[in-house]
Amino acid sequence: MLQKRVYKIFNQTSDLGVIVKGQCLVELFQNSAVAVFNIMGDFVSSGNLVKLPISLQAENNELLLRDWLAELIFLSYEKHILFNTFTFKHLNLQSLEAEAIGTFFPPDNFPVKKEIKAVTYHQLQIRHSKSGYTARFVLDV
Amino acid sequence: MERVINKVNQNIWEIPQTGKMRVPGRIFASEDLMQILRNDASLDQIVNVAQLPGITGFSFGMPDIHWGYGFPIGGVAATDIETGVISPGGVGYDINCGVRLIRTNLHFDEMKNKIKPLIATIFGAVPSGIGSHNAIKKLNLSDIQKILMTGAQWAVENRFGTENDLNFIEDRGCLQGADPDIISKRAIERGLSQMGTLGSGNHFIEISKVADIYDDIAAQAMDISIGNIVIQIHTGSRGLGYQVCDDFIKVTLQASRKYGIEIPDRQLSCAPLTSPEGKDYLAAMRASANFAFSNRQVIHSLIEHAFIQSLNISPSELGFRCVWDIAHNIAKIEEHDYKGIKRKYCVHRKGATRAFGPDYPELPLNYKSIGQPVLIPGDMGTESYVCIGTKKAMAETFGSSCHGAGRILSRSQAKKKGANINHFKELEKSGVFVMAEEKSTIAEEMPFAYKDVTQVVNTLYETGIIRKVARLVPWGVVKG
Structure with a gap:
């Protein structure tokens, strides 16, 4: 089961706004991914685990976060994997190398309850303060 | 600080x-609807859209306007094709999300006890929601190339419906100028197994009865009468369209910088219509729109077969025919005579419906004298409207109107409000039988999550932008 309470939903009339916190950038990216897959639906790992490497570059950490989430969603839908563990070999403001680990489900039994069409750029932001990092993004659902 | 909004006259407001x-912002809203809107973020979005290069006239908000991403939902912007831009955010991720209305020979009084098996048959025939696939055999690359080029024509050639259906689709179900070679491999992959599937969220198939007719001549042209059973299909270009939008926002983010375009929201990234980036997006968007036209045509055919199977009747007894099929997330190059100057514009309609008036040359013969049908679905518990466009719409809104009721509550607010309600039972009590792939969707889509569609439609009716033809009440619904 995916862990909860690493994120909160804010009201956005047509779509779904998400606020995520993390002590460091790695935790922020991990928690953001956890939030996305938690929104897609709670599921029980069947033990059919798959690991996928992900390598991305972007102009800044906000766009990198968006691309990271968009990549995970694309891989999830195309390969019928629901990810729940995310490890980073490298993450800075403009690039990342990570591994996403999840459970493969047969296409006819893909237990997603909420379709996320896209991770939008609307109000996308990452803020850094003494207490850590906060990300805000809007999902098109 | 409250935003300055001036009342122009009844139902029309302006942001200076x-x-x-x-350009200024122009919002169509009754007093009551404006009360809802006053502090809504969608007004900021109207202001943002008004900053796009080449925008002409106004940044419009229709009465169903609500906070979206980039453009507001219910936003319309016409940009000059020589000096203006095109923005993927002005179309949205679900390119050519739209609505099709189908008429039948069936009468509600003869059908009263048949809805449950009928909806169950349709639910089985049209896969819906995330991961829905294989409604028809998986497409190959040759199929998808043809679909992206020819739209609904491909479906008809593959025996999903008839040639006559094409006469009753905007642009005959095919936007010219599509270029499949611009579509990414990822987008193609996402489309391969999704032809004939219904999207999730607010997408639906609805069986309704015609409850009221307001315009006998227009209703006759559409071949609908009181008591008739009609069907609405609301879906779009599925994963293929989402991916194309995602791909091209990256392109237009760079293009905005390259061409020195200042944008107030990254989701409004854009490219000049004359630039290679703008032309590429237009060609890719058209191809995606063609996928959506084909998708609705295939679903039309799957529903027709479900009716025939469930009711054990012949196609001629059923009399299934497309009344009209519209795109409400689209950008189209159209010629408009605006303030006495005839020019071509790129009209972005994000959650807005084309509402061309009478005498538009491309309308089918049936509708040439009355204007284009405008399909405005409400929520699944109340009602929907069939309207027609007017010459006033051509003069004042670049031939555009609203697209639905418009959300008033976010999804989480709707879920909270309906936490202790058995939504299926509530809807059934009001005479609507619903089947849904994902039950939690129903809580998000309950009538209280939406504005009053009658108020929305009347706002535009009273301003003369649309004319009302018929009111439809829901009877059976399939949700994604």
């Missing part, structure tokens, strides 16, 4: 042109 706005 200030700061970086190139």
Whole structure:
């Protein structure tokens, strides 16, 4: 089961706004991914685990976060994997190398309850303060 | 600080042109609807859209306007094709999300006890929601190339419906100028197994009865009468369209910088219509729109077969025919005579419906004298409207109107409000039988999550932008 309470939903009339916190950038990216897959639906790992490497570059950490989430969603839908563990070999403001680990489900039994069409750029932001990092993004659902 | 909004006259409001706005904002709303809107973020989005280069006239908000991403939902912007831009955010991720209305020979009084098995048959025939696939055999690359080029024509050639259906689709179900070679491999992959599937969220198939007719001549042209059973299909270009939008926002983010275009929201990234980036997006968007036209045509055919199977009747007894099929997330190059100057514009309609008036040359013969049908679905518990466009719409809104009721509550607010309600039972008590792939969707889509569609439609009706033809009440619904 995916862990909860690493994120909160804010009201956005047509779509779904998400606020995520993390002590460091790695935790922020991990928690953001956890939030996305938690929104897609709670599921029980069947033990059919798959690991996928992900390598991305972007102009800044906000766009990198968006691309990271968009990549995970694309891989999830195309390969019928629901990810729940995310490890980073490298993450800075403009690039990342990570591994996403999840459970493969047969296409006819893909237990997603909420379709996320896209991770939008609307109000996308990452803020850094003494207490850590906060990300805000809007999902098109 | 409350935003300045001036009342122009009944149901028309204006946000004055200030700061970086190139045109004023114009909102169509009754007093009651404006009360809802006053502090809504969608008004900021109207101001943002007003800053796009080449925007002409106004940045419009229709009465169903609500906070979206980039453009507001219910936003319309016409940009000059020589000096203006095209923005993927002005179309949205679900390119050519739209609505099709189908008429039948069936009468509600003869059908009263047949809805449950009928909806169950349709639910089985049209896969819906995330991961839905294989409604028809998986497409190959040759199929998808043809679909992206020819739209609904491909479906008809593959025996999903008839040639006559094409006469009753905007642009005959095919936008010219599509280029499949611009579509990414990822987008193609996402489309391969999704032809004939219904999207999730607010997408639906609805069986309704015609409850009221307001315009006998227009209703006759559409071949609908009181008591008739009709069907609405609301879906779009599925994963293929989402991916194309995602791909091209990256392109237009770079293009905005390259061409020195200042944008107030990254989701409004854009490219000049004359630039290679703008032309590429237009060609890719058209191809995606063609996928959506084909998708609705295939679903039309799957529903027709479900009716025939469930009711054990012949196609001629059923009399299934497309009344009209519209795109409400789209950008189209159209010629408009605006303020006495005839020019071509790129009309972005994000959650807005084309509402061309009478005498538009491309309308089918049936509708040439009355204007284009405008399909405005409400929520699944109340009602929907069939309207027609007017010459006033051509003069004042670049031939555009609203697209639905418009959300008033966010999804989480709707879920909270309906936490202790058995939504299926509530709807059934009001005479609507619903089947849904994902039950939690129903809580988000309950009538209280939406504005009053009658108020929305009447706002535009009273301003003369649309004319009302018929009111439809829901009877059976399939949700994604």
